[in-house]
Amino acid sequence: MTAELENKVAIITGACGGIGLETSRVLARAGARVVLADLPETDLAGAAASVGRGAVHHVVDLTNEVSVRALIDFTIDTFGRLDIVDNNAAHSDPADMLVTQMTVDVWDDTFTVNARGTMLMCKYAIPRLISAGGGAIVNISSATAHAAYDMSTAYACTKAAIETLTRYVATQYGRHGVRCNAIAPGLVRTPRLEVGLPQPIVDIFATHHLAGRIGEPHEIAELVCFLASDRAAFITGQVIAADSGLLAHLPGLPQIRASVAELQSQPS
Numbered sequence: 389m390t391a392e393l394e395n396k397v398a399i400i401t402g403a404c405g406g407i408g409l410e411t412s413r414v415l416a417r418a419g420a421r422v423v424l425a426d427l428p429e430t431d432l433a434g435a436a437a438s439v440g441r442g443a444v445h446h447v448v449d450l451t452n453e454v455s456v457r458a459l460i461d462f463t464i465d466t467f468g469r470l471d472i473v474d475n476n477a478a479h480s481d482p483a484d485m486l487v488t489q490m491t492v493d494v495w496d497d498t499f500t501v502n503a504r505g506t507m508l509m510c511k512y513a514i515p516r517l518i519s520a521g522g523g524a525i526v527n528i529s530s531a532t533a534h535a536a537y538d539m540s541t542a543y544a545c546t547k548a549a550i551e552t553l554t555r556y557v558a559t560q561y562g563r564h565g566v567r568c569n570a571i572a573p574g575l576v577r578t579p580r581l582e583v584g585l586p587q588p589i590v591d592i593f594a595t596h597h598l599a600g601r602i603g604e605p606h607e608i609a610e611l612v613c614f615l616a617s618d619r620a621a622f623i624t625g626q627v628i629a630a631d632s633g634l635l636a637h638l639p640g641l642p643q644i645r646a647s648v649a650e651l652q653s654q655p656s
Contacts, residue, residue, distance in 0.1 A: 391419030392617045397467040399423045399459065401448060401509065402477030404430035406578030407528065409438070410605035411474055414613045416441040420472065423463050450477055450505025460512040470516040471523040472616045475506045475550075478528065482584065484542045495542045502546035503553070510557050514566055522565020524616045527554050528608075529572040531631045547572070551627050558625030567624035569615050574631030576603040595642040598633035 398415050402408040403424035416422045416439050424436050425448040432445040446462045449455040463470050479501035481494045506527055517523030529551050532544035550570060557568040575581065575593040581602075594602050611630055614620055629635065638644070 392619070393472070393613070394419035396420045396471040396616075397423070397463060397469050398472035398474065398616065399425055399463055399470065399509075399513070400474045400476055401425045401450065401505075403445070404432060404435045405476070405580060406605045407573075407576060407608050408474075408476040409435055411476060411609040411612050412436075412439045412443060414606065414609040415472070415474075415616065416443055418613055418617070420616075421467050423459075423466070425459050426477070450508065451500045453508055456505070456508040457512050460516060464516060469520045470513060471520055473509060473513045473517070473523070473525045474612050474616070475509050475525065475527045476612075477505065478502050478543070478546075480540065480543045480580070480584070484540050486538060487541055490541060498542040499546050499549070502543070503549040506550050507553060510553065510568070514557070514561055517566050518561070518564045523567075524620070525554075525557060525566065525568040526612045526615045527551075527568070527570040529554075529570045529627060531572050531574045531629065531634050533572060534629075535635055554627065555625045562624055567615075567620070569620070569623060569625070570627045571608060571611055571615070572627055572629045572631065573608050574603055574629075574634040576605060576608060578605060593634070596634055596637075597631065598637065601632075603630065603632065 393415060398420040400408050400412045400422065403412050404426040412422050412424050422439060422443040424432055424443060424445040426432050428447045436443045436445040444466055446459050448459040479498050481498060483494050484498060510525060527550050530544065530547040532540055533547035533551055554568050554570040574597055590602060594600060608630055
């Protein structure tokens with residue numbers, strides 16, 4: 389990859405997670421000066437060291453407006469500008485299940501981090517992007533914003549909110565040179581996935597991804613890099629599915645294929 393992000397400054401939230409860390413690495417390899425942001429209990433220093441290339445780190449609590457503003461100020465104080473924001477951080481809760489089982493605390497906590505946190509990042513980043521002559525925001529959504537199941541109700545609703553916010557930011561600030569897009573991944577192999585979702589469910593998702601497998605963090609990170617670059621200068625206000633066709637096919641496709649194969653194997 390050429391240094392297409394040379395001299396650009398990027399913030400990645402949730403930077404110690406699987407997708408966030410890989411995005412930090414991909415953007416740094418593309419020439420960006422990277423600020424890794426995450427919660428205080430994460431190994432931010434270790435993550436930044438693994439990225440190398442002059443990457444720095446800063447603690448952020450997305451539930452706290454002062455903390456978000458401090459992250460933006462730190463970036464400006466350190467690098468003098470801001471060009472790219474990847475709103476990758478997300479909160480999920482094992483108790484986030486059916487609506488009738490939902491607690492107000494789970495609902496509110498999930499919305500506070502995911503939806504309000506993304507809004508706050510946009511609120512304080514946008515003036516800095518404008519002062520730099522324009523920039524790019526990439527929000528991470530989810531396929532669950534588009535199709536429902538029996539888990540992650542609040543999480544999915546926050547992702548739908550983020551997609552709407554994406555369109556509003558793109559509309560309101562496009563004339564100032566700010567682009568805003570979202571990525572809706574399917575199931576991606578991350579440390580959180582490995583401890584939070586039973587393998588049988590992972591296997592079911594894999595059969596519905598048309599590649600026959602779940603995604604890898606670098607596949608989302610490369611798309612973030614593209615959307616942050618000048619190659620995507622005419623793309624804004626969009627939600628781009630990176631789900632290996634998870635939502636492109638009719639329900640029950642694996643079972644339909646198995647039934648067809650069984651019928652074809654029978655003697656005529």
